[in-house]
Amino acid sequence: MSLAETKQIEIVVNGHVRTPPPGLTLSALLIWLNVDPARVAVELNRSIVPRKAWEATIVNDGASLEIVQFVGGG
Numbered sequence: 001m002s003l004a005e006t007k008q009i010e011i012v013v014n015g016h017v018r019t020p021p022p023g024l025t026l027s028a029l030l031i032w033l034n035v036d037p038a039r040v041a042v043e044l045n046r047s048i049v050p051r052k053a054w055e056a057t058i059v060n061d062g063a064s065l066e067i068v069q070f071v072g073g074g
Contacts, residue, residue: 009061022061026054030067041068 008019013033020032026049030037042049043066049057059065 009059009063011059011061011063011065013065014067020059024059026057026059029059029065030054033067035067035069039070041070042066043068 007022009022011018011020018033020029024032026042026044027037030040030042037051037054042054044057044059045064
């Protein structure tokens with residue numbers, strides 16, 4: 001296994017430090033985090049990312065994310 005395969009980045013998700021592999025898109029990061037993408041909104045570095053841009057948006061080292069889950073009920 002090469003160094004590139006074992007390297008991780010450090011990001012902050014909802015106030016908690018996480019260390020995913022580098023090069024993940026927002027869509028892939030949600031899968032890595034076991035988050036249902038159908039029920040969330042994502043803010044990356046203080047900007048809301050439209051769902052249609054998740055596949056093309058790479059999460060870089062040092063990123064700060066807020067993932068808000070929609071909850072039904074009333």
